[in-house]
Structures are given as C-alpha cells and as structure tokens.
Amino acid sequence: xxxxxxxxxxxxxxxxxxxxxxxxxxxxxxxxxxxxxxxxxxxxxxxxxxxxxxxxxxxxxxxxxxxxxxxxxxxxxxxxxxxxxxxxxxxxxxxxxxxxxxxxxxxxxxxxxxxxxxxxxxxxxxxxxxxxxxxxxxxxxxxxxxxxxxxxxxxxxxxxxxxxxxxxxxxxxxxxxxxxxxxxxxxxxxxxxxxxxxxxxxxxxxxxxxxxxxxxxxxxxxxxxxxxxxxxxxxxxxxxxxxxxxxxxxxxxxxxxxxxxxxxxxxxxxxxxxxxxxxxxxxxxxxxxxxxxxxxxxxxxxxxxxxxxxxxxxxxxxxxxxxxxxxxxxxxxxxxxxxxxxxxxxxxxxxxxxxxxxxxxxxxxxxxxxxxxxxxxxxxxxxxxxxxxxxxxxxxxxxxxxxxxxxxxxxxxxxxxxxxxxxxxxxxxxxxxxxxxxxxxxxxxxxxxxxxxxxxx
Ligand code: FES
Ligand code: FES
Numbered sequence: 001x002x003x004x005x006x007x008x009x010x011x012x013x014x015x016x017x018x019x020x021x022x023x024x025x026x027x028x029x030x031x032x033x034x035x036x037x038x039x040x041x042x043x044x045x046x047x048x049x050x051x052x053x054x055x056x057x058x059x060x061x062x063x064x065x066x067x068x069x070x071x072x073x074x075x076x077x078x079x080x081x082x083x084x085x086x087x088x089x090x091x092x093x094x095x096x097x098x099x100x101x102x103x104x105x106x107x108x109x110x111x112x113x114x115x116x117x118x119x120x121x122x123x124x125x126x127x128x129x130x131x132x133x134x135x136x137x138x139x140x141x142x143x144x145x146x147x148x149x150x151x152x153x154x155x156x157x158x159x160x161x162x163x164x165x166x167x168x169x170x171x172x173x174x175x176x177x178x179x180x181x182x183x184x185x186x187x188x189x190x191x192x193x194x195x196x197x198x199x200x201x202x203x204x205x206x207x208x209x210x211x212x213x214x215x216x217x218x219x220x221x222x223x224x225x226x227x228x229x230x231x232x233x234x235x236x237x238x239x240x241x242x243x244x245x246x247x248x249x250x251x252x253x254x255x256x257x258x259x260x261x262x263x264x265x266x267x268x269x270x271x272x273x274x275x276x277x278x279x280x281x282x283x284x285x286x287x288x289x290x291x292x293x294x295x296x297x298x299x300x301x302x303x304x305x306x307x308x309x310x311x312x313x314x315x316x317x318x319x320x321x322x323x324x325x326x327x328x329x330x331x332x333x334x335x336x337x338x339x340x341x342x343x344x345x346x347x348x349x350x351x352x353x354x355x356x357x358x359x360x361x362x363x364x365x366x367x368x369x370x371x372x373x374x375x376x377x378x379x380x381x382x383x384x385x386x387x388x389x390x391x392x393x394x395x396x397x398x399x400x401x402x403x404x405x406x407x408x409x410x411x412x413x414x415x416x417x418x419x420x421x422x423x424x425x426x427x428x429x430x431x432x433x434x435x436x437x438x439x440x441x442x443x444x445x446x447x448x449x450x451x452x453x454x455x456x457x
Contacts, residue, residue: 001042001045001046001109002038002039002042004108005038005041005042005104005105005108005109006038006104007021008082008104008107008108009078009082009100009101009104010024012078012081012082012100012104013025013078013100015081016077016078016081034101037101037102037105038101038104038105041105041109042109045109048123048143050143052111052112052117052146052156053106053109053110053111054110054111054112054113054115054116054117054157055086055106055110055112055113056087056113056114056115056116057087057088057089057113057114058083058086058087058088058089058097058098058103058106058113059088059089059090059091059093059097059098060074060075060079060083060088060089060090060097060098061074061075061091061093061094061095061096061097061098062074062090062092062093062094062095063094063095063096065096074094074095074096074097075096075098075103076096076100078100078103079098079099079100079103082100082103082104082107083098083103083107084211084214084215085210085211085212085213085214085215086106086107086110086113086210086211087113087114087210087233091135093133093134093135095131095133107211110210110211111156111157111209112156112157112158112209112210112233112235113157113210113211113233114157114159114210114233115157115233115235116142117146117155117156117157117235118146118155118235119142119144119145119146119155120144120145121142121143121144122143122144122145123142123143123144124140124141124142124143125140125141125143126138126139126140126141127139127141155235155236155237156235156236156237156238157210157233157234157235157236158186158207158208158209158210158233158234158236159207159208159209159210159212159213159231159232159233159234160205160206160207160231160232160233160234161205161206161207161208161213161216161217161220161229161230161231162203162204162205162206162229162230162231163203163204163220163224163226163228163229163230164193164195164201164202164203164204164226165201165202165203165204165224165225165226166195166199166200166201166202167225168202168224168225169431170431170434171427171431171440172223172224173190173202173204174439174440174441175223175441176204176219176220176223176224177190179219179223180206180216180219180220183212183215183216183219184208184209184212184215184216185206185207185208185212185216186207186208186209187206187207188204188205188206188207189204189205190202190203190204190205191203191205204220204224204226206220210233213231217229217231301319301320302317302318302319302320303317303318303319303320303366304316304317304318305317305318305327305365305366305368305369306369306370307327307365307368307369307370307371307372307373308371308372308373309328309332309334309373309374309375309378310334310373310374310375310377310378311378314331314332316331316332318331318365318366320364320366321364322364322365322366323342323360323361323363323364323365324351324353324360324361324363324364324365324367324368324373325337325339325342325349325351325360325361326339326365327365327368328351328360328373328375331365334375334377336375336376336377336405337349337350337351337360337375337376337405337406338402338403338405338406339361340402340403340406340434341361342361343361344359344361344362345434346403346406346433346434347359347403347406347407347410347430347432347433347434348402348403348405348406348433348434349361349406350405350406350407350409350410350432350433351373351374351375351376351409352373352374352375352409352412352413353368353371353372353373354371354372355372355413356413357409357410357412357413359406359432374409375405375409376405376408376409379408379412386408386412386450387449387450387453387454388408388411388412388415388446388447388450389408390449390450390453391445391446391447391448391449391450391453392404392407392408392443392446394446394449395442395445395446395449396438396442396446397438397442397443397445397446397447398438398443399437399438400437400438402436402437403433403434403435403436403438406433407430407433407435407443410429410430410432410433411426411429411430411446411447411450414426414429414430414447415447415450415451415454419451419454419455420451420455421447421451423444423448426444426447426448427440427444430443430444
C-alpha cells in the first residue's frame with residue numbers, strides 16, 4: 001500500500017519535472033517525516049481494518065510556499081498533478097492545506113471522492129495540525145460500515161460523466177467509445193434523445209472512478225463535437241464477478257473479456273417469483289393488436305398487389321396502406337427483411353425494387369405493383385452465400401444481426417455502382433443504415449473483402 005503511494009508520488013514528480021519515475025528526486029517528500037506520514041497512514045488503515053477509503057472534496061488552500069525550487073503557488077505542481085480528477089474546493093485560506101504527501105496518500109488510497117458514502121459510523125478520530133488558521137486545522141476521520149456491507153455487495157463511489165451531442169456522424173461514436181474504455185471508463189453508452197426544437201440528439205454517458213473524470217472529459221472534448229460535459233457522483237453496489245468459460249453446442253466459448261460473466265450474490269438468495277407472461281406481440285405471420293397503426297383491422301377496401309420477389313411471382317389482396325416491408329414479411333413470408341424503426345431512419349428494411357436499394361418502410365405495397373423486388377433471401381445462389389454475405393461472416397461484420405440484411409442490400413447496390421469503393425465511400429454510402437452493436441469498422445472490412453472477392457482477387 002505504501003509503495004503504491006510512493007509510486008504515484010514518483011510518477012507525479014516525474015511528470016512535473018519532465019523525467020521518469022526512476023530518475024525523480026523526492027526532495028522533502030522523501031524525507032523522514034514523509035515516510036512516516038505514508039507508512040503511518042497505511043499502518044493505521046490496516047490496524048483499523050479499513051477496506052475502502054473515501055475522501056471529501058479537498059480544500060487545497062492558496063497563496064505561495066517556499067520549496068526547494070523557490071517560491072511556488074499553492075497547490076504546488078506535484079500536488080496539482082496528484083489532484084487531477086479529484087474534487088477540490090477553495091475555502092479562501094491562503095495557506096498550503098494539502099501537501100504532495102497528503103495528496104499522494106489520499107488520491108492513491110481513495111476508492112471514491114466528493115461525497116460521503118452511505119455508512120453506519122462506528123468511530124470518529126481527529127488529527128490537529130500546528131498551523132493557526134481561521135478555521136479549525138483538523139483532519140477528521142470517520143470509520144464506519146458501509147450500509148450495503150451486510151447486504152448483497154459493498155458500496156463504492158463512481159462518477160457519471162455525460163454530454164449531449166446533436167451534430168456528430170454516428171460512425172464516429174464507435175471509435176470514441178473504444179477510446180473512452182481504453183482510457184479507463186468503466187462503462188459507456190449512448191441514449192437517443194429529442195432535444196429542444198425537436199432536434200434528435202444523443203446523450204453519451206461514461207461511468208468512471210472519480211480519479212478518471214479529468215482525463216475522460218478531456219477525451220470527450222478532443223474526440224467528439226461536444227462543447228461541454230457534466231458529471232455527478234453516484235454510490236453503487238455491485239456483485240463480485242468472475243469470467244467463466246462455457247462449452248456450448250458450437251464449441252467452447254471465448255475466454256477473457258469475451259467470455260461469459262457471472263455475478264455472485266452474498267447472503268441468502270432472494271425469493272423468486274414466477275415470471276408473469278407479457279402479452280406477446282407477434283410480428284411474423286401472427287395477430288397484431290388493433291391499436292397497431294400498420295395493422296389495424298377492418299379496412300373494407302382491399303387491392304390485389306402483384307410483384308416478383310426474388311424471382312418468384314407473388315399476388316396478395318392487401319389494404320392500400322400496407323407498407324412494402326410488411327407485404328414482404330407477412331404476405332410473402334420473407335422475414336429476413338427487418339423492421340427497426342418503421343420511420344425510414346435505420347435502414348434495416350432495405351431491399352431492391354427494380355434494381356434500386358430502397359427502405360421498404362417508405363413505400364406502400366401498392367406502389368410496387370408489378371415491380372421486381374430483391375430481398376436478402378434472394379442473394380445466395382445454388383446454396384452458396386453471396387460474397388457480401390461471406391464478407392460479413394468472415395470479417396465478423398455482425399453481432400445481433402438486426403441491421404445486417406439492410407446493410408448487405410445497401411452494400412450490394414453500392415458495389416454494383418462502384419465495384420472498388422474506398423473506405424470513405426463505403427462509410428458514406430452506409431450512412432442510411434444504422435448499426436447499434438457491431439460497429440462500422442468490421443462492416444467496412446466485410447464490404448472491402450466482398451469487393452475484392454467480386455473483383456476476382
Ligand atoms: S424500418 Fe425502414 S428504415 Fe427502419
Ligand atoms: S449487428 Fe446488431 S445492429 Fe448491427
């Protein structure tokens with residue numbers, strides 16, 4: 001524990017002196033009193049049986065101090081470096097209230113900062129300093145039992161950093177989320193929102209430890225179009241987890257980060273209640289609630305609509321307002337074409353009509369009377385996948401697969417028009433097809449793979 005504190009101190013000193021931790025000179029923080037401070041704090045916490053340390057916002061003080069490098073502003077450079085990401089406050093006192101040693105101890109050992117965790121207090125201790133200040137020069141320590149400690153899991157502090165963005169290409173979210181995770185985010189996610197003047201936007205949420213707030217905020221400013229971020233500290237409890245490898249019917253599952261994750265609950269299991277079946281909403285050849293705007297029954301007027309789908313003639317009597325996508329799925333029974341939004345936003349329903357890629361939720365079936373329609377089911381020939389389908393398989397271009405038929409149909413038309421597209425052209429052409437889980441990186445690779453295969457390479 002003590003060596004972690006000194007390591008962090010060395011890293012901070014190295015950063016401010018522009019050198020490496022191995023070459024850093026500790027000056028006064030390497031002196032006996034600093035060694036006593038660090039080891040004493042660690043021994044004290046050990047003797048108290050403390051599992052987690054939480055600190056309040058740190059009153060850094062102000063003014064100047066005399067140090068080995070002369071007169072320096074408070075907080076000193078090493079202290080400021082150590083406090084990055086930690087909540088601080090200015091109490092108006094112009095003295096050095098947090099030293100580099102104190103900052104190193106607190107920022108290394110703290111599991112949370114800013115707010116006091118929910119706990120049952122069992123002891124309180126005071127340590128008084130010798131400086132005469134206008135407020136009590138006292139450090140107060142509460143020892144307690146986290147309120148969740150006897151429950152299913154211990155409580156810890158995390159920070160939720162958020163920003164709302166409405167002017168960024170969706171394709172840029174994926175690399176941004178990856179960079180945030182690489183930079184120490186515990187979790188990241190996107191939430192679609194409707195903003196003022198009915199503008200659609202996205203809330204980007206990042207969960208992190210308090211010490212990561214500054215770095216992750218900087219990343220958001222650098223890598224997204226945002227001009228402001230906000231954050232809130234939360235208490236959280238989580239179950240202990242472990243990675244396990246599962247054998248499945250398709251072979252062993254992946255180990256490591258892609259493997260299955262299990263959470264263990266401490267204490268007795270909660271009583272289980274039988275699940276109440278929710279009313280099913282059948283989307284394939286089933287019944288639809290009368291309130292469904294696309295399928296409300298009882299329309300007296302019907303029209304016979306005929307078209308050729310994947311080379312097979314189809315003729316069905318349908319309501320005039322039936323959308324092409326529902327004609328394909330319910331009348332022709334070709335459910336490979338998906339419905340993601342029904343409002344022409346996601347591209348999951350893309351098919352070809354008379355050789356043109358169209359979102360089939362934007363056309364009425366009656367508008368396609370006599371048309372030639374190609375759906376995802378019509379791409380494979382003689383039991384062999386189309387090269388684009390192959391590409392998605394080989395390059396892992398899908399996860400849940402919901403967007404995949406629409407992506408493939410859009411890519412199919414793009415490659416007919418432009419057999420050797422650049423990455424930028426692929427990304428541009430797929431702007432009308434949204435993928436929420438695979439990410440565009442592998443989708444682009446899948447299409448490049450298909451382009452090479454179709455060019456005979
Ligand atoms: S279902 Fe047609 S674009 Fe989303
Ligand atoms: S693969 Fe899941 S939405 Fe694209």
